[in-house]
Amino acid sequence: MPLLLNKVGDDGRFIDALPEGGYPFTDEEDIKKQRKGMWDIMKKLGTNLVEGKDLVSVSLPVYLFEPRSFLQRLTDTWAYYDQYLPIAAKTDDPILRLALVISFGISGLHQTCIAKKPFNPILGETFEAVYTIDNTELFVEQISHHPPITTWEMKGEGYSFTGQAGYQANIRANALKASQLGPNIIRLPKYDTTIIYEQPIVWLKNVMFGSRVMEYYGNMKFEDRASGLTCDVKFNPDEKGFIGRWFGSSKKSPSDTVRGEIKDSYDQVVGTIEGSWLGYVDFTDSASGQTKRLWSIGHNMPNYPQAIPNPLPSDSRFRPDAIALAQEDLELSQQIKEELENKQRREKRLRKGLTE
Known part of the structure; x- marks a missing residue:
């Protein structure tokens, strides 16, 4: 889920960010x-x-x-x-x-x-x-x-x-x-x-x-x-090249x-x-x-969108594989995911056939 990284260090960066960066x-x-x-x-x-x-x-x-x-x-x-x-x-x-x-x-x-x-x-x-x-x-x-x-x-x-x-x-x-x-x-x-x-x-x-x-x-x-x-x-x-890393003397920023x-x-x-x-x-x-x-x-502070009531049937919230995963049914989620992927492959072949 989205992050709330609101703890900062003295340098103004997220407190768990690495000193060297990242x-x-x-x-x-x-x-x-x-x-x-x-x-x-x-x-x-x-x-x-x-x-x-x-x-x-x-x-x-x-x-x-x-x-x-x-x-x-x-x-x-x-x-x-x-x-x-x-x-x-x-x-x-x-x-x-x-x-x-x-x-x-x-x-x-x-x-x-x-x-x-x-x-x-x-x-x-x-x-x-x-x-x-x-x-x-x-x-x-x-x-x-x-x-x-x-x-x-x-x-x-x-x-x-x-x-x-x-x-x-x-x-x-x-x-x-x-x-x-x-x-x-x-x-x-x-x-x-x-x-x-x-x-x-x-x-x-x-x-x-x-x-x-x-x-x-x-x-x-x-x-x-x-x-x-x-x-x-x-x-x-401030990333230095190979030579700069060996001979550079200035301190590198994160x-x-x-x-x-x-x-x-x-x-x-x-x-x-x-x-x-x-x-x-x-x-x-x-x-x-x-x-x-x-x-x-x-x-x-971040602000996230809320799904609207009664969206189109194609809305992401109706994906059965994601719903199954949210319910911690990994076997069903995997099965549905593979079915959807196979369906997309078949439809791609059909579209390709129509355009050739």
Whole structure:
């Protein structure tokens, strides 16, 4: 289930975050089950087939799952929307407006620190929900089976948040890397602008052995097209190369550090973003030199959507395999899951036959 990581250390980061960076998984029972599942898959497919294979297409045993669909899980990362998007929709300063959207994008990343996997959505599956704090409506739908693509729409006062995401995940050398591919789009009609950003890459270290740690790496690129502002937020920006690790003398920041420069259309720095995806986001306005903490894991409280009454029959909450898992009937859940997967494969072959 979603995390409430509200205990922080002196550095503003989640108190259990590793000093060198990253989120540690410490539930040995869950880790043991997951490793058994991966070894079973390797025995079935062969190690060489698993290495580098897109795991999105691999069928996994239900004891590795939580009783939710990915459509429901996806919304966890938007848990702080109410503290940023409605405010951005009324903020005249385009630099601060972009900083608020950046804070929204970064603040929810720690919500993905969940050991268990959600169920892969079925083609046509939906999730309808509402944020009761302000009656903001949310609709999520799975529009493609292979490749898997999810699309969503959130409508609030003065803004909309839409997007679509494809997914890739593979294992190489005891590490799992996963990507959410596709644009996140925030429209602010009052300012006739659209802000688009991308997600960073998830890096789960020590999947098969060793102490398991979750990291993000790469960049999140934000673009405000109307104002010409951009920001390239770098994860683990102080990472040194091979030579730097041997000869560098400066102290390295934790690997969960994030840092970026907001630049105008003339490539001039007009603001900076710095913090940790496991702790906080600070924004500094270059003109005034003032720094403001826009997000703190210890003070900002998350807000999760509630499923609406009487949703479409395709809603995630009606999935029989997830319901069986929630009732701790693993045998029935596994049976239904396999039936649904086989049904999707048959329907895919039918669709392919109709288009050839």
